[in-house]
Amino acid sequence: MKEFWEKYGEIIRYLIIGGLTTVVSLGTYYLLVWFLLDPENPVQLQTANVISWIAAVTFAYFTNRSFVFRSKNPNRVAEAGKFFLSRVGTLLLDMGMMFLGVTVLHFNDKIMKLVVQVVVTVGNYVLSKLLVFRKKKTGENKGE
Numbered sequence: 001m002k003e004f005w006e007k008y009g010e011i012i013r014y015l016i017i018g019g020l021t022t023v024v025s026l027g028t029y030y031l032l033v034w035f036l037l038d039p040e041n042p043v044q045l046q047t048a049n050v051i052s053w054i055a056a057v058t059f060a061y062f063t064n065r066s067f068v069f070r071s072k073n074p075n076r077v078a079e080a081g082k083f084f085l086s087r088v089g090t091l092l093l094d095m096g097m098m099f100l101g102v103t104v105l106h107f108n109d110k111i112m113k114l115v116v117q118v119v120v121t122v123g124n125y126v127l128s129k130l131l132v133f134r135k136k137k138t139g140e141n142k143g144e
Contacts, residue, residue, distance in 0.1 A: 010068060010069070011125075013067055013068045014064070014068045014125050014128075017060065017063045017064060017067055017068050018060075018121045018124070018125070020059070020063065021056050021059055021060045021063070021121075022056075022117045022121065024052075024055055024056045024059045025052045025053065025055065025056035025117060026052070026113060026114065026117065028051060028052040028055040028056070029048050029049065029051075029052035029113055030110065032047075032048040032051060032052065033045075033048050033109065033110075036048075039102065039109040042099070042103050045098065045102060045103070045109065046095060046098070046099075049094065049095060049098055049113075050091070050095075053087070053091050053094065057083070057084060057087045060083075060087075060124070061080055061083045061084070064083070064128055064133070065079070065083075065133070068128075068133075069128065069129075069132075069133035071133050073133075079132060079133075082131060082132045083128070083132045086124075086127040086128065086131050086132055087124065087127075089123070089127070090120045090123045090124055090127070093116075093119065093120065093123065094116050094120050097112070097115075097116045097119065098112060098113065098116060101115070101116070
């Protein structure tokens with residue numbers, strides 16, 4: 001079991017944190033569209049989407065840094081900047097998929113948001129692993 005955890009622990013931790021991040025994102029989105037914003041209005045749909053993104057990315061940075069990638073990078077500002085910037089690409093993907101699915105194809109916005117979250121979670125892991133929390137050969141994160 002220890003060997004399994006050493007080999008796959010980071011991915012397992014990422015999936016757990018990713019699940020919690022999805023709860024933050026979906027919870028924020030659903031609360032906004034149920035109580036404040038109309039998902040039938042394209043501007044309000046995207047407003048709810050962006051606010052849920054901000055809440056989720058903020059949660060994700062702190063939890064990924066501490067629990068998933070166990071970053072020791074002393075330059076947290078640069079690291080957080082890279083993290084947020086890497087998420088802009090998946091935000092654009094998220095917004096494009098929501099626009100296509102809900103506004104153009106008229107799929108249910110709540111189901112579409114769930115599908116989009118799966119795609120975004122995979123993309124976020126790849127970007128975090130390769131760009132934000134990449135490690136030196138010695139096992140430590142690169143300092144900025």
